Amino acid sequence: MRSKLFVPGSRPELFAKAAASDADGICLDLEDAVVEARKAEARDAVRGFLQGGGATGGKTWIVRVNGLDTPHFAADVAAVAQPGVHVINLPKPESPGDVQAAAEALDRAERDNGVVTPIGLLLNIETPKALRAAAALAAAHPRVVGLQMGLGDLFEPLGIDRREASAVRQAMFAVRMAAGETGVYAYDSAFANVRDVDGFREEAALSRRMGFLGKSCIHPSQVALANEAFRPTDAEIAHSLKVVEAADAATAGGVGAYVVDGRMIDAPFEARARAIVASARRLGLVP
Template sequence: MTRRARPYRSVLYVPASNARAMEKVKTLPIDAIIFDLEDAVAPDQKIPARATLATALKEGGYGKRQRIVRINDLSNQWGTADAEAVAQMDCDAVLLPKVESAAQVEALAQITKDLPIWAMMETPLGMLHAAEIAAHNTLEGMVMGTNDLAKELQSRFRADRLPMQAGLGLCLLAAKARGVTIVDGVYNAFKDADGLRAECEQGRDMGFDGKTLIHPAQVAVANESFAPSNDEVELATRQIAAFEEAEAAGTGVAVVDGKIVENLHVVTAREILAKAEAIAALAT
């Protein structure tokens, strides 16, 4: 499975200090889990949470879900010890908060070695340095921290997220230029399914690979929004067939539904089918 095909439709935050929550996520149809040692864990629970998380990961049972651990910032009293502990855990990646430079990614890589790194993109400086961050050879993914970004921007909430479009766009460009996975920020009103769906659809239209979530009630909407629809799969199948038929006939021109189909459309069509197949494989 290629990195672009690997589904990250639903990425759920789970407190690493909550053993019950870490057990429950084993039953949820999510693509990835962020086990959180940072914001979701109280200061007096930071150290015990490492051991709780290590035990949960060792016991396993998370199936094909990607297991990502968010540590504390390396500049505070817990970050370095978090990184050292995560380097020994059975996880798929480590997530570094408030990344603003490639140097921060490198500092973490010196501790976690070959473990893939994900970067929280949540400050104006991080947005401005997104290209250099995405270019680091250990970086595998970016996570938008839209709550922190809104705080830093001093912006008002708008359903269209106009105030943060520049930051979202810079990170998207950086991620796509380097083949890095990028998932959208959280939607805070977890009981508002319509609002969540609208924001998921906006994020999917922009090019995000999925959505970070704060509640299990949000999973179904995110999974549906970021998966290829039946219509998209059907169209992709017809585009590939028409293009291959035109090539075989030596005509060089394929037409589907009155529209020219070129090689670039076929590339996209194949990616749609690969994503659909990968999603189906996760369910087995």
């Protein structure tokens, strides 16, 4: 999921357009993109779209619900935990108990709505407390599939400049380590300045170097930028193919470590090379 496009739940005329886009994932948003007066209307629109079989097209379908501390959470989950939804995006969890409560609500909704394939939870890391407890949050329930960086919510209340590189790097690194500790993926934040193409590219490149899976997009124009940033480079693919070939030969010959392109290779490097090759194959970049 190199790119995840947010679509306001109150704009059902955009749902099909988003589904036809090049985004790998679509996030129907009931939280920040919907004003308070239209929450119920947006919920009904998303439920109708999902019950009508709209969540198709080989994409990852996500719904961001309102937080546990709002009057909308229970109704949101009950409405949108439908067949075809892969992930529920949970805003601002701060304790393992929050995650467990969300998972229990999802259990009930799946039973009521006839969902047979379990829906995952993507947890937003948007507060200092959540950042400090990120690994505990990720480990709180087997439904958790990923941690998502929320730099706007994390930085703005604290007066931290969104473009302060040292702060961005530290927050990203903390989330990536928490995700690595618990075996879930890390997903990057949205970038609010749609006109700042260079800024989006720079931040996406950083998050890819830090091992994030992809980046959130708040406008269709950002999708191509995210897809480009999280595509394996030709050089990475070529090197990884050599590593995989050499690894297979080394295994057959009983060799534990070997050299490819002047670099010593052992198990961790082999694992990364195989992941790059698998990604390239999914994208049709290699046979």
